[in-house]
Amino acid sequence: MDENNGLFIGLAPLGKDGGEKQFLNLKRANRHGLIAGATGTGKTVTLQGLAESFSAVGVPVFMADVKGDLAGMAMAGSPTGKLHIPFTNRAKEIGYDDYSYADNPVVFWDLFGEQGHPIRTTVSEMGPLLLARLLDLNETQEGVLNIAFRAADEEGMLLLNLADLQAMLVWCSENASTLSTKYGNVTKASVGAIQRQLLTLDTQGGAKFFGEPALEIDDFISIDEKGRGTINILAADKLMASPKLYSTFLLWMLSELFESLPEMGDPEKPKLVFFFDEAHLLFDDAPKALLNKVEQVVRLIRSKGVGVYFITQNPIDIPEDVAGQLGNRIQHALRAFTPRDQKAIKAAADTFRINPDLDVAQAITELKVGEALVSTLMADGAPSIVQRTLIKPPRARVGVLDKKERAIIQSISPYGDKYDNEVDRESAAEILAQKSADAAAVAEQVAEQGVEEVRKQPRVTQSIWEKAGKAAMGAAAASAGTMIARKMTGKKSSASPTKSAASAVAGTIGTEIGKSIGFPGLGRFVRGIMGGLMR
Template sequence: MGEAKEIFLGLGGGERQSLNLSRANRHGLIAGATGTGKTVTLQGLAESFSANGVPVFVADVKGDLAGISMAGSPQFKHADKLEGRAKELGMDDYAYSDNPAIFWDLYGKQGHPIRTTISEMGPLLLARLMDLNETQEGVLNIVFRFADEQGLLLLNLDDLQSMLAHTAENAKELSAKYGNVSKASVGAIQRQLLQLDSQGAGQFFGEPALEIDDFLQCDDQGRGYINVLAADQLMRSPKLYATFLLWLLAELFETLPEVGDPEKPKLVFFFDEAHLLFEDAPKALEDKIEQVVRLIRSKGVGVYFVTQNPIDIPEDVAGQLGNRVQHALRAFTPRDKKAIKAAADTFRINPDLDVEEAITELRVGEALVSTLLEDGAPSIVQRTLIKPPRSRLGLVTAKERAIMQSISPFDGKYEEEIDRESAEEILLAKATDAVETAREVEEKGEEEVRKRPRKTKSIWEKAFSRGAKVAAGSAAAIAASAMLGKKSRANPMRSGVTSAAGSIATDLAGPVAGRFVRNLIGGLMR
């Protein structure tokens, strides 16, 4: 692994064009029409970040980015073009190489499953995911508040459906305490939940939930892992795709400490098909996205938006993107011409280059490049020939993917779903207990029934019991790992004695912890 302070991008204006690692957390934009080389640019950037010890997250929307895990080869398509480009750029050290990669998949088919809980997602992002109106979103907020106060865990869609049914049955009482809760609004939310489940979103909600630190790992050679999200199937549900990535950004913000401008980023996050994040988004949500993008750079996270048209990114967000790679655009429509002018106006002027004209003339693999200098000022825009990646351009086979999965540091950690006691089970148990109690009262009389112990165990008792068991198990596992000289995979916040407190807090501290763990976006919107 090199100790370089910059990443070589290509040659432009007779000079090396580079990305300063200490300014890589100031975000970026990769834009251009279909077929102009955006994906190849992204792949080259990702492998360079990895080589410098920076973990990467990238969504593979077409399936062709998975090849980043494999070394290129003269036998593969476009090899002659890659080698020719390297020679043209004077890259005497060019050689094919692979990259440490971990495959992820919300559906668990092409990588480790990624899950979060309903509680962690929060009502705001869920409301957006389900296209709820303002009234329905208000009811959903009441459902979450009620679940918090009752200490009921909302882990998956079944929990939320059970909670909604319980809310409808008690609509009158809840309306008196929280405000109007109509059965019609609850029914509308339930229908949207069913639709969400039919699109496969139900697999995203549950446990074990993703530990965000798993995206921040390096291999034994010091290279940052490239986390590749299989998004080809996910793109059929674009709202889920955008909401998931927004949730992930918020989780990163909540988890990582403040670091200012580090020598190199803690993580670089590539948001492909970025326009989906902003389609039909209300202005209030756009404002919060802009706020997260602005603030997350101080956590050492660089966010790079990848999109066909630069005007797909709202101005307030685009203003945060200091590093820019603009591939060719075509002037077929008035909107295209507007995009070309907008893109040209964002660059620092180069008196020797007509930027508007150049944007329409760029060939495949060429781009206009401007990056932040060491003092934070943008460099003069240059027409740049982009360097070739060293890894494979294209797909991996099912066998290759399976091998990569088997050697993943997280093999077996997320595959088996955990279904612990939560809102669905507790509400069902309470309902069953109520029916049985009513029958016993009728048969034996109220006084006799009052003498027997309760059948439904207190959630407090369950939490303390489960917490103690988790603590004992975690402590034993950590001790065993220490004896073997192994590093524990467990999140320190969930290990040892804190597991007991964590279990109790998760189960019981709804009014505090339940709301605290919701992502930043939801918190800011309240």
């Protein structure tokens, strides 16, 4: 294979007769891959070199920057860099004749909006299934979450951010009897458990992930004016403190790609390539349902032209069902210090097509920094014979950017105006708050003037009247009752006659409003709330 058909990976030594260049076949690059090896063996350099090659041939790339050292891809390498001499020597050694320093078209992203453009999605787009996994809900709690999503849809209320979902859960709790009859049991205990998990997510900064403007997938699949694919780098150093958020984000992203991209079989080159660093975080302590989702997405998304590459220290970190889908493999050195290490070496050796001239298991423990065992899919789809390979050096900087350099890259990004400023349009939280305000205002006027006088006012339309009454049946009843109680008593009093009087008035008002809009039981409902408020 030559440079026109694939991406140059490195040179496989063949003794005195020279070496054989190793390539990644572009037509098979969407069949996924694995880059594995112990810390300090060269995984990052391999990852960076592959990402640069994909970008150079017009394939956009996504990668999570866990340690901050991938950000340097935005800047060209330099002769003054500490790796300059080793890299130039390696380039000469492997016949990388056109090696030169070059930058890449990089866009920085950050779920927290601190080191890149914010990545957001709405609660509705995330959906109850992935959200339930993120919140680690049990089956009963997940059922309640599904009811909240269904009720919001039927009520025409958008769920955009965490505030919307929290407000909707309160509404579900206060309308539990009605919802339970239609959908199944909704308990305050389940709602409370979900709310506690949402609070935890909020304190971890996860609330910034939900909102608008939501990311448009096409912005991840862009080409610059030179025909290079954009390298999208997600700042993930802080995100690693929330592994469930990290894994759920990645699954959401893959699911969005799968739903939005058309079927294309095996294209001439991938539509997009994902590199998932520290891949074990995606699978650690993951429930079976989540693992099944990963396997399903990895197995099916290749037909959309998307390649997925996992980077991990130990190849056995990847579940077998997922590992079986990874056709292109680059294995750096492993150390046989523990029984688990020995198991990993054997597992890695068994995945390669046998090379009669190479003891793979032994070679894995002897590989030097910058060396790897390479086996990629050939044109016919079969894996190539594993070769011990000297990996090519990247052209861009290997290492971090300082704040000034990152700021410069950010300032020339085409997406700053589109994503940097959050938009908060009317959604469930605002609608429910308005219903509460309407109900409270009308109920207060009824307390002062009577039902008929209030209904005669031009501003109190049938729509407002019905909205106020329905709100009183739900979240707004407590708000309205509280205002009436304050109106009647000034402050909460321990005197039983005062409590009884306020409760009776509130019940009468509720009954009158209820008759007007067809809810004759509203008086008992509001009276019950008033009793609870004044205990």
